[in-house]
Amino acid sequence: MSAVVYGVGTTKFGRQPGRSGSSLGQEAILEALGDAGVDSVDAVYAGTVFGAPGTAQRALQDAGITAVPVLTFENACATSSTAFHEARHAVMSGRYERVLCLGIETMTSSFDGPITPEVTDSEGRAGLALPGVYALVASRYAYLHGLDTKALAQLAVKNRRHGSFNPRAQHGKEVTLEEVLASRMVADPLTLYQCCDISDAATAAVVGVPRGNDRDVRIAGSALRSGRLWDHRSTQPWGYELMGEVAAAAWEDAGIGPEEIDLFEVHDAFTIGELTATEALGLTAPGGGADLVLSGHTALGGRQPVNPSGGLLSRGHPLGATGLAQIAEAVWQLRGDAGGRQVEGARVAAVETMGGGTAGIDGNGCVVVVLGG
Amino acid sequence: MSAVVYGVGTTKFGRQPGRSGSSLGQEAILEALGDAGVDSVDAVYAGTVFGAPGTAQRALQDAGITAVPVLTFENACATSSTAFHEARHAVMSGRYERVLCLGIETMTSSFDGPITPEVTDSEGRAGLALPGVYALVASRYAYLHGLDTKALAQLAVKNRRHGSFNPRAQHGKEVTLEEVLASRMVADPLTLYQCCDISDAATAAVVGVPRGNDRDVRIAGSALRSGRLWDHRSTQPWGYELMGEVAAAAWEDAGIGPEEIDLFEVHDAFTIGELTATEALGLTAPGGGADLVLSGHTALGGRQPVNPSGGLLSRGHPLGATGLAQIAEAVWQLRGDAGGRQVEGARVAAVETMGGGTAGIDGNGCVVVVLGG
Incomplete structure (x- = not known):
């Protein structure tokens, strides 16, 4: 059934x-x-x-x-x-x-600002709130592939532009590249406009x-898996391997590959989260995420729009409500009901949600869902 | 399968x-x-x-x-x-x-004392913590059937006696009827020793x-259901109808009736909880719960021991851990590994856990499980 x-x-x-x-x-x-x-x-x-x-x-x-x-x-x-x-x-x-x-x-x-990590977490004891976890992801990414901080900021510009067409978004105003780069530094290299808001x-x-x-x-398909230990021997940024494994399981379940998917809603809690997700999900090779942004491939009007809703960066991130918000956007897109942010001819959509960062493990869990087709 | x-x-x-x-x-x-x-x-x-x-x-x-x-x-x-x-x-x-x-x-x-109810609950706004909810259950029970407060206290004596054989229990010491009745009044008619402890x-x-x-x-069987609205037209104590419905579904799933079950672990967060559970589960007719206690039917050595582990009254009640503690006791009993509290010849056991009392509804949920057979 x-x-x-x-x-x-x-x-x-x-x-x-x-x-x-x-x-x-x-x-x-x-x-x-x-x-x-x-x-x-x-x-x-x-x-x-x-x-x-x-x-x-x-x-x-x-x-x-x-x-x-x-x-x-x-x-x-x-x-x-x-x-x-x-x-x-x-x-x-x-x-x-x-x-x-x-x-x-x-x-x-x-909450007033980021979620307070638990003192029972290794991250919490280290004072490492989630912006810091994602900043470390960015640092590792920079070491592996180099990091174009302007491309990263451009990703926020893209998602906030998408969000300007989403009447339910928390932040419905566009921002410029200069505004993103000049906004307050939260956790280097992530400036304020590269961090999602509580909601x-x-x-x-x-x-x-x-x-x-x-x-x-x-x-069409879905997969869920929880993470493994932080492993200092892993060469990859936090969460990358888990996202890749769960996505591969979801693509297999749906019987399709990422190249056949018309749009994605992914977990851009921070800009670097979307960048690594596009690579882990197989839209491009490792290190290719910035080019997807700069070429317009993942923007509305591009070949595979990512976060046409505006993502968490525009919509805000009420933790337990976010996954179904991504699902709702995919449903609206596949029905052709997405208004000014409609992806033309959308037939298949994928949703990726990354949970956690606490507990000293490689994510509490990751879910990937394929809809339509 | x-x-x-x-x-x-x-x-x-x-x-x-x-x-x-x-x-x-x-x-x-x-x-x-x-x-x-x-x-x-x-x-x-x-x-x-x-x-x-x-x-x-x-x-x-x-x-x-x-x-x-x-x-x-x-x-x-x-x-x-x-x-x-x-x-x-x-x-x-x-x-x-x-x-x-x-x-x-x-x-x-x-927590220091009972769980603090949420102000978003109707109970919380009324200052009605869980001892109060169960005291209202007792009041309604008294109106319907009359309530023998000595039988209620005897139920605590029974469970604390069972718990004296349970090396994992929080409260492993027996108490006398006089001690139960003389212990501090928490929510009339429930004295301190008739209330489970946080753990x-x-x-x-x-x-x-x-x-x-x-x-x-x-x-052999299990059922789960969540509650309905408090309904002022209901003549029954809070939770009674939900427990009865879930138990009936579990008995049907297992293909047996309560008379065939050798022992029960039920949700005695307060003495009145066990009293109403024994009736809702069908061990006796409505109003017959006190006789089950006074006759020794539900004590170790009786026909159908209830809470041979000592129940929540002895073991303590760490909310999210309690259900599996009841399951563990049933497993130990059915294997014959329950030591001094062993129910001789136990073949079938049932577990009942009642969740909630917040949210203005007839319990957040109730689960009944049948093991063995």
Whole structure:
């Protein structure tokens, strides 16, 4: 049995400290159910990273979804991609006919700046917040391949331009190359505009068995794996090998290669994250990421747009809600509903979400999903 | 395909603020893998309620379990029962051959007394912590059936006596009826010794396909459901209807009735919780719970011992670790390895875990599992 997406829904992303997770969640749920044309589901696969116990249930009760199994997953940044991947498997195995996926995160009332790492992490004890982890990725990348910091900044310009066409994005204004380079240095070489923002949002999708509806979007493949130890013997930047392995598993599951994919939503929590993702996913050879940006290959209008939504750099990054936001963008693109940021003729899309960076391991987990085809 | 338990492991339960979740988790994992006689698994289904992102991964890395899918579930008190139920389904569907289940919770360094309810809950806004929720259960029960407060206290005496035979329990000393009744009133009619303690612990189990090993324990059935709205029109105590529905689904899945089950591990977070559970699970008619205690039916040596481990009242209640602690006890009992608390001739055991009480709903979720047979 295969599985399809019936519908998706998201709130606007941004600083919304006055809204509770349940209020945001309810809005996303109702849009997804309406988009799917259903008013009940067999189970709910929810996700939140920092939400209190019952966060999903609070959102569900007012939306009228009760008395079904509700699972809540946590997998760092890949939390709601994980819920989606698991929902797909639940439908494929014949366990459920349709599953509501839900991501909820409210961060702006809890954090002031980057997420505080745990003192129980080796990174936390070293004072290494996530901007620092990604700066080390950039340093290693520079050692291996050289790093064109202007190309890296240009990547932020590209994604913020895409985001200017996305009415749900937290940061909907374009920025210039000069502005990106001149913005405050957060963790060398990553300036402020190369770092995603914390955010408040909820996202949802309904996954079900094929029902012969033309608007439904096929889930062609997906893979999930968790990381290995930091290994000082590895020559690669943090996360690179994990992303590559998970992508290879997803391409095999879908029976296609990255060259056949029309657009990608990838985890650009920091600019260097997208640069390494495009290489790990096989859009180009190692070291070729900057050229993809400079040539326009990954920009709207290019051969393979990456983050047409504007990515995390524009949309903001409410951890447990991000994966389903990427899925929602892919669904809108494949239906031709993406407005000013539409990728013309999009038939196949891929989503990559990288979770973690804590725990001294090579990522808590990575999820890659292929939609359409 | 059916699924069996290959092995289980738990730390000691108690106030262990000097030990990290990863240290506790590693100990439980290594015992479970050793007990199972395996050194690798296909996936990890973990659970924690209050643990930070990466809690499971931190425990796994030193145990050498990496590069596999790691899912972390949160379902309030039913967190690791949920992980176990899901792992069973993953094995049954043929997705994985063996799955490590893991529960980790460290509470004593975060809480001083009962769990603080969230202000986003209706209960939290009303200042209704969980002892209060269960006191309301007792009040409703008293209205419906009358409540013998001595029988309720006797239930604590029974479970603490069972716990005196459990070397891993947080509270291993017996208490007298007089001590229970004279202990500090927490939420009328629940005195201190009728309330479980917060705790630090980790628990683990390996679930896999049948392999013809006599020590493996069959998972005969399981069910999971989440609650409905508090409904002022319901005549029943909070959680009662949900427990009954989930138990009925589990008995049907296992093809047996409660009268055929030799022992039960149920969610005695408060004495009244066990009393209502024995009725909701069908050991007796509504209102008959006190007689089960007074007659010795549910004591060690009786016809159907309930909480031979000593239950949450003796063992302590590290939220995300509790479900697998109940499972571990059932496995030890069915193997005849339960020492001084062994239920003679035990062939079939059932576990019930009730999660939640927040979120204005009838429990976040309830899980019932049947083992053996």
